[in-house]
Amino acid sequence: MNVYTTEQIRNVVLLGHGGAGKTTLAEGLAFVTKAITRMGKVADGTTISDYDKEEIKRGFSIHSSILPIEWEGLKINLLDAPGYFDFVGQAEEAMSVADAAVIVINGKAGVEVGTKKAWDICERRKIPRIFFVTNMDDPNADYLGIVEELKQLYGKKVAPFHLPFYENEKFTGFVNVVKMGGRRFAADGTYEDTDIPDSISGNLSEVREMILEAVAESSEELMDKYFNGEEFTQEEISQALRRGVIDCDIVPVQMGSGVNTYGTNMLLQSFQKYFPSPEKAEVFKKGTNTKTGEEIVADKDNDKPVSAYVFKTIMDPFVGKYSLVKVCTGVLRNNDVVYNAGKETEEKLQKLYVMRGKDVMEVKELRSGDIGAIGKLNSTRTGDTLSTREFPVVYHPTTMSKPQEYMRYRAKNKGEEDKIAQGLLKLTIEDLTLKTVNDEENRQMLIYGVGMQQLEVAASMLAEKYKVEIELSKPKFAYRETITKKVEAAGKHKKQSGGHGQYGDVKLILEPSGDQEKPYMFEEKIFGGAVPKNYFPAVEKGIQESVLKGPLAAYPVVGIKATLIDGSYHPVDSSELAFKTATMLAFRSGFADARPVLLEPIESLKVMVPDKFTGDIMGDLNKRRGRIMGMNPTGNGNQVIEAEIPASEMYGYSTDLRSMTGGMGDYEHVFVRYEQAPPEVQAKEIERRASKVEQLEV
Numbered sequence: 074m075n076v077y078t079t080e081q082i083r084n085v086v087l088l089g090h091g092g093a094g095k096t097t098l099a100e101g102l103a104f105v106t107k108a109i110t111r112m113g114k115v116a117d118g119t120t121i122s123d124y125d126k127e128e129i130k131r132g133f134s135i136h137s138s139i140l141p142i143e144w145e146g147l148k149i150n151l152l153d154a155p156g157y158f159d160f161v162g163q164a165e166e167a168m169s170v171a172d173a174a175v176i177v178i179n180g181k182a183g184v185e186v187g188t189k190k191a192w193d194i195c196e197r198r199k200i201p202r203i204f205f206v207t208n209m210d211d212p213n214a215d216y217l218g219i220v221e222e223l224k225q226l227y228g229k230k231v232a233p234f235h236l237p238f239y240e241n242e243k244f245t246g247f248v249n250v251v252k253m254g255g256r257r258f259a260a261d262g263t264y265e266d267t268d269i270p271d272s273i274s275g276n277l278s279e280v281r282e283m284i285l286e287a288v289a290e291s292s293e294e295l296m297d298k299y300f301n302g303e304e305f306t307q308e309e310i311s312q313a314l315r316r317g318v319i320d321c322d323i324v325p326v327q328m329g330s331g332v333n334t335y336g337t338n339m340l341l342q343s344f345q346k347y348f349p350s351p352e353k354a355e356v357f358k359k360g361t362n363t364k365t366g367e368e369i370v371a372d373k374d375n376d377k378p379v380s381a382y383v384f385k386t387i388m389d390p391f392v393g394k395y396s397l398v399k400v401c402t403g404v405l406r407n408n409d410v411v412y413n414a415g416k417e418t419e420e421k422l423q424k425l426y427v428m429r430g431k432d433v434m435e436v437k438e439l440r441s442g443d444i445g446a447i448g449k450l451n452s453t454r455t456g457d458t459l460s461t462r463e464f465p466v467v468y469h470p471t472t473m474s475k476p477q478e479y480m481r482y483r484a485k486n487k488g489e490e491d492k493i494a495q496g497l498l499k500l501t502i503e504d505l506t507l508k509t510v511n512d513e514e515n516r517q518m519l520i521y522g523v524g525m526q527q528l529e530v531a532a533s534m535l536a537e538k539y540k541v542e543i544e545l546s547k548p549k550f551a552y553r554e555t556i557t558k559k560v561e562a563a564g565k566h567k568k569q570s571g572g573h574g575q576y577g578d579v580k581l582i583l584e585p586s587g588d589q590e591k592p593y594m595f596e597e598k599i600f601g602g603a604v605p606k607n608y609f610p611a612v613e614k615g616i617q618e619s620v621l622k623g624p625l626a627a628y629p630v631v632g633i634k635a636t637l638i639d640g641s642y643h644p645v646d647s648s649e650l651a652f653k654t655a656t657m658l659a660f661r662s663g664f665a666d667a668r669p670v671l672l673e674p675i676e677s678l679k680v681m682v683p684d685k686f687t688g689d690i691m692g693d694l695n696k697r698r699g700r701i702m703g704m705n706p707t708g709n710g711n712q713v714i715e716a717e718i719p720a721s722e723m724y725g726y727s728t729d730l731r732s733m734t735g736g737m738g739d740y741e742h743v744f745v746r747y748e749q750a751p752p753e754v755q756a757k758e759i760e761r762r763a764s765k766v767e768q769l770e771v
Contacts, residue, residue, distance in 0.1 A: 076436060077443065086154055088187075088194070095154070096134055099140055175203050203318075380460040382398060474506055482519070555672055603640050605647075614656075618653070631672070690738070
């Protein structure tokens with residue numbers, strides 16, 4: 074592939090609801106620009122962007138893909154992002170290097186939750202966007218209905234650039250509302266000029282007015298002209314629209330059919346005319362010069378020392394390892410020695426590539442603003458910055474969604490634990506919203522993700538790519554034990570078996586300490602030397618070991634105060650071991666008399682949902698034993714519901730929340746404290762753990 078200057082580059086991400094047609098549109102754009110010679114199909118698993126076996130099997134995008142295409146002197150880096158919410162991390166990676174977006178809407182399904190989420194992320198990042206309504210050849214497609222809904226949601230920003238027309242109930246062409254000219258599609262997706270059909274004159278005047286309103290909103294001068302009833306010149310319209318789109322004040326609506334490549338040529342023209350090249354984009358990555366502490370802005374200046382942000386890592390046993398980068402300043406060349414300031418290591422670049430799906434093409438250099446790939450970097454990971462030792466830069470990593478859902482996993486076949494660990498490490502390097510945790514307390518391995526589907530896909534990928542299998546199950550939750558009553562307890566350990574025996578005798582007071590942050594507090598109030606001071610540490614050691622696994626359900630004990638008040642000793646047979654054992658006996662007997670209870674972990678939960686779902690959400694939280702702590706409006710028609718809820722009731726919440734809100738809800742939770750569990754919960758857990766209590770030894 075040729076090397077392109079910064080001015081010739083467009084970095085465009087395709088966003089939208091899952092199944093909206095993003096991958097098919099990307100395939101159509103690649104086909105009309107001759108990047109591929111044959112259109113693939115998602116259903117057949119033959120598209121260039123969904124090349125992973127898991128994507129082919131499931132029929133939807135799991136990873137973000139890069140598809141560079143060349144068109145009339147431009148290099149357009151298409152970033153095809155997954156629309157399913159579990160894989161939002163892949164979309165966030167793609168968004169981190171995009172300078173503009175196409176929000177794809179299925180003409181039949183209309184505006185969906187993924188449409189609104191795509192809009193929100195574009196608003197947060199302040200990047201230009203175009204709505205593209207696809208599947209217009211479906212007889213149930215409703216372009217005007219979609220335009221009207223977009224207008225209601227986002228106001229006068231929405232400007233329909235095109236209006237479809239039909240002949241014999243077939244989608245055959247459109248009107249370019251900006252230029253007021255008819256266009257009829259040819260079989261290959263190109264179009265030719267034609268007359269505007271009289272049948273759409275009423276709708277045309279309506280959408281034309283939307284365009285003029287959007288133009289008028291772009292400046293006070295044009296607003297005055299609009300209200301005075303003066304006509305805009307074509308040049309004024311064109312300049313105002315370009316400026317408005319780049320400034321995010323105007324969002325065009327275009328349409329077509331990805332399968333038939335209808336509308337793809339108009340979209341390419343819009344990329345050229347309305348989307349900014351990287352150096353003119355409003356969003357610049359910021360970072361720090363680690364040598365001087367100076368703030369750095371990635372202004373895409375080719376004359377500056379090179380710096381590049383690693384936004385994605387591919388770890389594939391078949392494709393290989395590639396670090397995908399966007400060049401932020403300077404020019405990245407073959408054989409450069411670059412410096413990873415974050416890890417304080419140097420990396421020698423062997424070859425540079427551009428990737429088109431799984432296909433790689435060598436290039437000699439990448440200029441500022443361009444996107445490419447580097448093979449086999451040793452220590453560099455997603456989020457790192459490559460620069461020079463003389464001008465060391467670290468760009469702020471992209472903020473990623475936090476993994477909130479988790480499951481327990483174990484090896485299906487014994488002896489494969491190391492292979493599983495290696496495979497999962499590679500998956501977590503590829504996807505930063507996936508992580509593993511060794512829960513030592515509960516003796517379980519946990520895998521975290523955005524949702525259950527992501528975790529299931531990860532397990533399937535392990536089997537497919539790395540030939541090891543794991544079983545996913547509900548995790549164990551970390552309960553605690555404590556007491557609620559003050560008691561006295563005695564313990565005596567006496568053993569004689571020839572020679573020196575074993576003798577230890579203690580009397581303790583066990584009571585709640587009031588501090589559940591600490592397992593225990595220990596005091597001694599011995600009078601008259603009933604227990605010599607040199608055995609006090611042994612008594613405390615007995616308490617220390619006893620609280621590791623409580624007598625109730627073999628969970629750790631917290632909030633205990635133990636006071637040594639009396640005892641006896643033998644001048645020959647007493648020992649530290651004897652007093653420790655006696656203490657443990659006293660602890661067990663006293664614990665049983667002190668009204669022991671199980672404590673369950675409580676989490677602070679925040680649920681962000683539109684107003685209309687608040688009743689359903691609060692009702693569901695009540696069923697989960699949650700306590701509503703308050704509601705806070707966010708000012709955009711959403712509410713943040715704050716609650717406290719047992720951790721065990723959060724299992725599977727991501728799936729249920731999406732079901733209740735149609736995917737519009739989001740949440741986050743964090744552990745806050747332990748709290749006494751209800752009697753029925755305690756009874757069930759104590760019964761389940763009975764065998765572990767029997768195994769406890771003193």
